[in-house]
Amino acid sequence: MLVIEGLTAGYGGAPVLHGVGLGAAPGKVTCVMGRNGAGKTTLMRAIMGQLRASSGTIHLDGEALHGLPAHEVPRHGVALVPQGRRLFGPLTVAENIEIGLMTRRKGRAVREHVLDLFPRLRERLNQQSRTLSGGEQQMLALARALCLEPKVLLLDEPTEGLQPSMIRLIRDTVLKLKATGVAVVLVEQRVEAVLEVADSVAFMAQGRVTEVLPAHGLTPQSPQFATWVGV
Amino acid sequence: MRALSLHLAVLALLLALHFVLPAYHHANLARIMVLAVFAMGYNIAFGYTGLLSLGHALFLSAGMFGAGLLIQHFGLTAAPALLIGTLAGAAMAALTGLLALRTAGVSLMIVTLMFAQAGYLTLLYFGAVTGGDEGFPVPAAGRVAFGLNLAAEGPRYLVALGLFALALMGNLALVRSRFGRVMVAMRENEERSRMLGYNPFAVKLGVMVLSGLYAGAAGAFYGVMFGYVGATFATIPYSILPLLYVLLGGAGVTLGPLLGAVLMFYLIDLASSHTTAQLAVTGGALLVLVLFAPKGILGSLRERGLASWLP
Numbered sequence: 001m002l003v004i005e006g007l008t009a010g011y012g013g014a015p016v017l018h019g020v021g022l023g024a025a026p027g028k029v030t031c032v033m034g035r036n037g038a039g040k041t042t043l044m045r046a047i048m049g050q051l052r053a054s055s056g057t058i059h060l061d062g063e064a065l066h067g068l069p070a071h072e073v074p075r076h077g078v079a080l081v082p083q084g085r086r087l088f089g090p091l092t093v094a095e096n097i098e099i100g101l102m103t104r105r106k107g108r109a110v111r112e113h114v115l116d117l118f119p120r121l122r123e124r125l126n127q128q129s130r131t132l133s134g135g136e137q138q139m140l141a142l143a144r145a146l147c148l149e150p151k152v153l154l155l156d157e158p159t160e161g162l163q164p165s166m167i168r169l170i171r172d173t174v175l176k177l178k179a180t181g182v183a184v185v186l187v188e189q190r191v192e193a194v195l196e197v198a199d200s201v202a203f204m205a206q207g208r209v210t211e212v213l214p215a216h217g218l219t220p221q222s223p224q225f226a227t228w229v230g231v
Numbered sequence: 232m233r234a235l236s237l238h239l240a241v242l243a244l245l246l247a248l249h250f251v252l253p254a255y256h257h258a259n260l261a262r263i264m265v266l267a268v269f270a271m272g273y274n275i276a277f278g279y280t281g282l283l284s285l286g287h288a289l290f291l292s293a294g295m296f297g298a299g300l301l302i303q304h305f306g307l308t309a310a311p312a313l314l315i316g317t318l319a320g321a322a323m324a325a326l327t328g329l330l331a332l333r334t335a336g337v338s339l340m341i342v343t344l345m346f347a348q349a350g351y352l353t354l355l356y357f358g359a360v361t362g363g364d365e366g367f368p369v370p371a372a373g374r375v376a377f378g379l380n381l382a383a384e385g386p387r388y389l390v391a392l393g394l395f396a397l398a399l400m401g402n403l404a405l406v407r408s409r410f411g412r413v414m415v416a417m418r419e420n421e422e423r424s425r426m427l428g429y430n431p432f433a434v435k436l437g438v439m440v441l442s443g444l445y446a447g448a449a450g451a452f453y454g455v456m457f458g459y460v461g462a463t464f465a466t467i468p469y470s471i472l473p474l475l476y477v478l479l480g481g482a483g484v485t486l487g488p489l490l491g492a493v494l495m496f497y498l499i500d501l502a503s504s505h506t507t508a509q510l511a512v513t514g515g516a517l518l519v520l521v522l523f524a525p526k527g528i529l530g531s532l533r534e535r536g537l538a539s540w541l542p
Contacts, residue, residue: 048426050422050425050426069430070425070426071425071428071429071430071431072428073426074426074427074428075428079426080426082423082426086420086423088415088416088419088420088423089419090415090419091412091415091416091419095412098409098412099412099413099416099424099427100427144427148427148428
């Protein structure tokens, strides 16, 4: 269980997050929604240790993640698929996956598992990742993160700019991961996509979590979407 | 397989040239191969990992003085002196890296440049031991390794080729290894690599040490083979030289340093026989290169898909 309490973090001494609290349970999808500039991506970066928290705590299964060097956080079971994918362009699909595997020692079995999730990547193993389509790049970014066998997977707007078939594939993958007990924190702007997969929805505004609601009580017409997301 | 065949073919060509080249070019090529090893080390740091250093003259001269001083003052034979010189380059790189790699980009360039200048001034300051500005010739007795007289043209060429072959195949194995992939990942996106659990400082320090090992080997062999050890090799031009070789031949391509070293060596050689402003000619050539083939010759070929398999 990922537990964030009273997290304050920002850039260059200017706080963006103000006392954020959030939880993500195994086998559940927690969606984070909010307008641009609400602090969603900053929250992802703070969880990953890329931004130093000035106060507050982040615990995973009782272990403190706050204060760890950023490269230690993935080793504790947290993986991020960042906005914009950020692959290693000159490397092939196989090499990108290999890099994801290197910090864990299970190699082949994990590689096969992620390639089973994304058979299209298996067909393109020797292709340079910069030459993949947007959807394929997103699959690869997700596959690479899954190589870390995360307990918590952070997805920052994974469907942004993708065609409907790819969006469905990402959704199905999220549901499969959920079924295997991974705690998923999904930053997403599209209400329909959120309601299809979410167990709970956290709304953010101006660096604060304003409301956390169970997803089953929400519909596209729920006023929270208009208030906090502007849709 | 294609890449391995090409590398072996290049080595075979260099061996064949041993038997056919006239004396002048034969001596030049031996020198070029050792300088290419220096540039290969630079390529590991800059071309593959994105570490733009301007301090590699320090590692080159650490190797050169490490070997030369041991021969000169302690009477060591060539083999242990070469080994210790090589390790001195790596040790100096580790020391520099521990401090300099806390910076990046332009700051790294400046900090490494300062380290190299400090090294150069140290060599001058201890002139009584190092020979100062004038340097010193390596005693003939210290230029014999395993019965081979490295002062003689034939053995010198073959030893230079052996060193180059070892460095080249080591470089090929490195870039094909997992660590090689991490180097490229680090160059492409350090933050993303960190998010996959890699410690950028540790990786870059490892790269710096490897790079220093190559530079140290080049320095040690150069000094012993060509019989002269001097503070000139610790000056700024010797930090810029490998950068030029790599930029010309192709950064992040294993054969780039050799091609760059051959072309730049002969460009300077030809220009200097016609004008005293040979550096202006070099500068002009680099300008053309940056405008029309910014990735270097082999890098541009690779980028345009003509040799996309080049490692």
